[in-house]
Amino acid sequence: MKDLPLSFAAAPEIKLPQKAYAAFLFDMDGTILNSLAAAERVWGRWAAAMGLDVESFLPTMHGKRGIDTISALNLPGIDPVAEAEFILRGEIEDVEGVVPIPGAVEFLSALPPERWAIVTSSPIELAKRRLRAAGIPEPRHMVTAEDVTVGKPNPQGYILGSERLGVNPSEALVFEDVLAGIRAGEAAGADVMVITATHNHEIETGHWKIPGYLDVTTHIADGGRLLVRFKG
Incomplete structure (x- = not known):
């Protein structure tokens, strides 16, 4: 990425990559759909019951597998597996307000199905539930919490997603929203x-960034490679 500014805070306009990619890999929550309110309702109730400071805890759980978040807390007498399952049940029940990121449905529907995948920290049952709630069709390829032994920020999920699409990760563009x-x-x-x-x-972060997908589209280049372009 030779033409990127170190900080987009000072960048006067949105920049897009000029490279054509073999595949696109999308995180789910916060990237193609907004489940923030629902997730924070469920996790907030749990954190309060555990005696945690809810306001300081909630930012730490985004983008990670539930079991990894709970295990990192080292709470005495707490079984991370059981607690993660309890929270999962709550998240599956509560999808109120889960909506697509603006423009995401149109952007994804324009992609060749064999050229993109979702790589999410959510378990498969929750991922499917939220996709349905947001009106986003399930992709042909999806990597979920059950598919990896170590969650984000470990790269295992994105490496596996690339493998399932038959591409090298260096030939893929990852769409993400949180640091993990x-x-x-x-x-x-x-x-x-x-x-x-x-x-x-x-x-x-020094990476390209966009507020959503309303102003961008995909162009299919030679060899079926994918370019992100502004509309119009």
Whole structure:
């Protein structure tokens, strides 16, 4: 990424990658759909029951597998597997307000199905539930929490997603919204596009970023490779 500014805070316009990619890999929550309110309702109730400071805890759980978040807390007498399953049941029940990121449905529907995948920290049952709630069709390829032994920021998910599409991660563009996922994409060797639709504050990463998909589209280049382009 030779033409990227170190900080987009000072960049006067949105920049897009000029490279054509063999595949696109999308995180789910916060990247193609907005489940922020629902997730924070469920996790907030759990955190309060555990005696945690809810306001400081909630930002730490986004983009990671539930079991990884709970295990990292080292709460005495708590079984992370059982607690993660309890939270999962709550998240599956509560999809109120889950909606697509603006323009995501149109953007995804224009992609060749064999050229893109979802790589999410959510378990498969929750991923399917939220996709249905947001009106986003299930993709042909999806990597979920059950498919990896270590979650984001470990790159395992994005490496596996690339393998399932038959491409090298260096030939893929990862779409992400939080640091754990961004770091996972970086570690996999992929380029990264940051989606800022659900951001409440600036994340300075040096990567391209867009607020959503309303103003961009996909162009199919020679050999079926994918380009992100502005509409019009």
